[in-house]
Amino acid sequence: MTDITQHNGRQSGQFGTPGGESKSLELPPRDLKRSVTSLLGWGLFFLVLMWSWEGAEMRPLDLFIYAGNMSEFAAGFFPPDFHEWPTFLEQMLITVQIAVWGTVLSVICAIPCGVLSAENVAPWWIVQPMRRLMDAARAINEMVFAMLFVVAVGLGPFAGVLALWIHTTGILAKLFSEAVEAIDPRPVEGIRATGAGKVQEVIFGVIPQVMPLWISYSLYRFESNVRSATVLGIVGAGGIGVVLWEYIRGFYYAETAAVIIIIIATVTVLDLISQRLRKMVL
Amino acid sequence: MTDITQHNGRQSGQFGTPGGESKSLELPPRDLKRSVTSLLGWGLFFLVLMWSWEGAEMRPLDLFIYAGNMSEFAAGFFPPDFHEWPTFLEQMLITVQIAVWGTVLSVICAIPCGVLSAENVAPWWIVQPMRRLMDAARAINEMVFAMLFVVAVGLGPFAGVLALWIHTTGILAKLFSEAVEAIDPRPVEGIRATGAGKVQEVIFGVIPQVMPLWISYSLYRFESNVRSATVLGIVGAGGIGVVLWEYIRGFYYAETAAVIIIIIATVTVLDLISQRLRKMVL
Amino acid sequence: MGSAIKVDGLSKTFRKHRALNNVSLTVDRGEMVALIGASGSGKSTLIRLISGLERGDKTGAASQAGNSGRIQVLGSPVQDGGQLNRSIRNLRARIGVIFQQFNLVNRLSLLTNVVLGVLGRIPAWRGTLGLFTREEKMLAMEALRRVGMDQYAGQRASTLSGGQQQRAAIARALMQGAEVLLADEPIASLDPESARRVMENMARINREDGITIVVSLHQVAYAMRYCPRTVALRAGEVVYDGPSEALTPSFLRELYGADSEELVMDETLSGAIHGVEAPQQMPIAATA
Amino acid sequence: MGSAIKVDGLSKTFRKHRALNNVSLTVDRGEMVALIGASGSGKSTLIRLISGLERGDKTGAASQAGNSGRIQVLGSPVQDGGQLNRSIRNLRARIGVIFQQFNLVNRLSLLTNVVLGVLGRIPAWRGTLGLFTREEKMLAMEALRRVGMDQYAGQRASTLSGGQQQRAAIARALMQGAEVLLADEPIASLDPESARRVMENMARINREDGITIVVSLHQVAYAMRYCPRTVALRAGEVVYDGPSEALTPSFLRELYGADSEELVMDETLSGAIHGVEAPQQMPIAATA
């Protein structure tokens, strides 16, 4: 439809009078330090990739050569066996109940912790310790927390709630804070200029901006808490994840497939809820 | 310093001539449908919370009553025993290598999948199937994928890479897409108006806006892949998570503490890298 | 040759609020038209609709004929009855838009923002990979020089001053080399001299290259000076369409003043537009 | 009573670029001062520094005395040598700011955005919980009415037109009931009548309530009409500070024209400012 030369032709007219009075133009100089840093960064990254290729024993071809094995394995999952559906449903409800409390508690904690871990809101001498604390909450294995709480409150769902709570707080606080760091600073300045306090700046300037992301994170963690098997298995709280785990380990693949379908349905529902909620605040 | 009455006094002056010529002011009517919806939503939420209180067997008091148990349990972890540090280090490196490839592959896949799952970029007949596919990638247990790949490529790190890859793709695509849905539409419109194609809109209008968040998500998943024990345990790939698991199971608490400290240190380093990288693009 | 822009019975409703009501408008090729109207009268909405960034209402309630809500630019359809045309992309490359809110990409440099104007007319793969030639970059620099911004080329868009951002948006539109230019208050944040240069530039590309220009303006003086024809909107309807010279102070008073809440209009209006000859009229004495 | 604003040897450098260079300025209580200057001359930067939203350079390189980079408002220090004062928050409640880019919270309604102006002077707990009294909300409605926006109170800030957003920002500042008002191009996106109303409002609160006002403007006509005193910036330095009536066309030409790349200045400048009496001078003939 349009071609470059034609356009260029028009353009030199559009920008008028080349040469003549116009002083000579120069492209902005490249930021040398930045280019070098980023070059080094990429170089390092590729070195790490190559080094990891060895360590991870990458043999991509195998995937195609033995694709038959995979389809044979996968065939074992069909047809799914929904025979035990009342158990599945019951276990699903248990997991949801545990995940609801584990997630709600951690969202409540992650809001202040996340805001205090954001460099554009809190001073560094609060941000740094808070981030390290959250790093620890994520890094310490859920199993340790699970056992810690078992000795206090005994086996059962409540220990699971507590273990999920700590771990999820660590993750959500990180995600929350990094959403806060990416906001547009102008509305916050607008609030600040009215003489509002720090907390008010956050409530009226920051939170409306990050709300859609926070909702998305919270529901993502809720969903993964529903799926979680490890913690709930350790504390003997049961739940769908544990049932799934048992089925797989017992090689009951038809039942496994059924449970997976239930989990997929749940995740889908949560994803749709997340979409809807975010749309309401977007 | 300033008090309200004084200000209010001045203000009625500032806004001048109350009454008189001014027509009567009315607060904007509440959006009834919206209020009702949100009331119902909150009501439902609290009902679920209460229902889950039972199911989750919440007994918060126990936590305080038996705090002694917890501190006794925790005391077992001190002092940490770094005696076996060469093993720890070696296993840490293995996990990092696996996680590097697992994460890099999934970031590569999550970028197109995430963009195609964003309602403000792709049409619904692409968004919906893509989101459901990603739901499935997250919802299907990592263990299933791990075994699926074991039968093709055998035990070892590569099967771990592949299992991490699928699962992480599902998670990252979700997070990526929800960041895209929260962007400011104006720069994208600016690009669109130049006659740029869809892909170009995304590259120049969307990605610069979501880059800090995407970096944050990718490094968060890298970190949690490094910590991951389940998948790597199933495929016999080893790694620090598996070592930790074994120690906890064997009640080697002093060594457990040492491994945890190493993991915390790694997570902290990754968190700092994340901070730095995001600052470069912010 | 046909008309450059043809709008037929176009309406646009946001929830309950009708921003445009049965607007019809034809702009011939090579015209330079000013779009004026009070704040909120629908100028930006009209420009966004013409450029195909927003869709009109499905059925223009007020129109009888079947062509309700049809927009054509350069003879090609943009949208019809709320339905965007499929090949709108090619058309967009030929329509330059300067946005009221600039719509720059904050995290990219000024130069990159401007050079993106070329995306619509280079091979897709090259644009997608961001491989702009030196020549294209120099064209962008030239566009920047035109608006007096070449020395800021390396600076990030978000750190530019208000007027600098506005000029960047103008440079991007110039870079595009479009056949139709829609400019939404391009001189709002500019000082008089920058504003004059921008308007002169637009007048020149209109005159010399035959580019069709629609420019929304708040400062009626500029409309009168640079645009032979003016279209005035009030509450989403076209209330004037004719030569700019025929605009009378009393019409302007009515245009800006009658917009429901806009209250009474006094002599100062014409003063503000037509210049203040008598600074002695200052309402307040200096307290210094 | 002392001065309302006192700036001493203030400099501000962004990377290599010096946006403000050793600026000193005193504004007495009850004054209304216009701030003019070409785009990029440092007007917004000065306003942001005075309101304590940005910090000045550590050492004003060009100043000899120890008071480099000191800013005081209403007798209290805002910042000194790049260090913000600790009790700046209380002071901020007494300084209203209208931002060039509006700085509204997009996802909140217009009314909420405006009522937030009251945050600085209600008990912290009430503000934090967002429990605004009906009276406060009515005050916000009144502020909106002042700028002709009361009918949009329930609309989301992001869906307002450019001029509506600007008026919302003004309403928020009015709501604040501050003693000093810093307005950064408050009328840039407004039509003449809205602009006149805003300027009259400001002039009135200045006159009747003794509010000190500093307003940056691009349309010199408004400066001359409403502000007894004008301060002109060029490339970050104060080049004029005196009565507005004494501004000459030749000075203005120099002010806007000499800014390095801003090129030659022709007669049109004074024309654009002082009104176009002769629309016949139109440079291009209509092609329609």
Next chain:
Amino acid sequence: AEKLETLNFGIISTESSQNLKTVWDPFLADMEKKLGMKVKAFFAPDYAGVIEGMRFNKVDVAWFGNKSAMEAVDRAGGEVFVQTVDVTGNPGYWSLLLAHKDSKLEKLEDVLSCQGDLAFGNGDPNSTSGFLVPSYYVFAQNNVDPKNCYKTVRSANHETNALAVANKQVDFATNNTESLSRIKENNPKAFENLKIIWQSPLIPADPIVYRTNLSDETKAQLKAFFLGYGRLGTDVEKEKKILADLQWAPFRDSSNAQLYPIRQLQLFRDKVKLQGDDRMDASERNSKIAGIEEKLDTLKILANN
């Protein structure tokens, strides 16, 4: 089958042992030397992947627990060929019921009264000693259904269960002798609070399984290596030391017959489960139960030989 170049050796964490790579390294090195092929060891805390791997010829030899070995034999075409022996010479280990030392529970009968006031910590359903053995010997044989008998029943792993008992969070729980000795060593405080109220019959020690479709030559080579290790040759003392570090004495010959008792337990459990399944068609259920009973009968004959 072709001659193997690399032997894939899967080592899982079983109930009776703990796998740390460092302890295994000398043994693996010897194995490589004596077999004359590369040995690639995979340490997996969970057996599922190893079994599926063996099914698709990705794993050649693996060390399992009894329950997992049964799956390997049935699903993955494996065959038990040797058996580990405890360093103290025990041919296996025992399942236990633990209670707090201050508890009024003293013997098995105390937990069978079903007054609904006890909290029971059951084992992981895939655990032999934590679930399968007590289900049969404690509950099935006494006609007790734990679900109806106790106030609460929770499934958890041995470690958590032991801690829960020591902290009086549950009244009693399943465990085994191996886990208990680890607790004794590493968590003496908890150990002091525990007492044993029941001990099961012997559970055979962990079997080692190879793929049946390996070449006969390789199979013979493997069997020779395992049985000869620490018994034959010049380095016997050194080898014994290596085995002792793994908590073992030299291996014993074994076969699939080792699994018969466990199979009985498993089938019995399946039967009970079927009997309780009232959502299944009655005739289908009965035919399934008949099938299981038939299997149980053959097993009985086999096991007694």
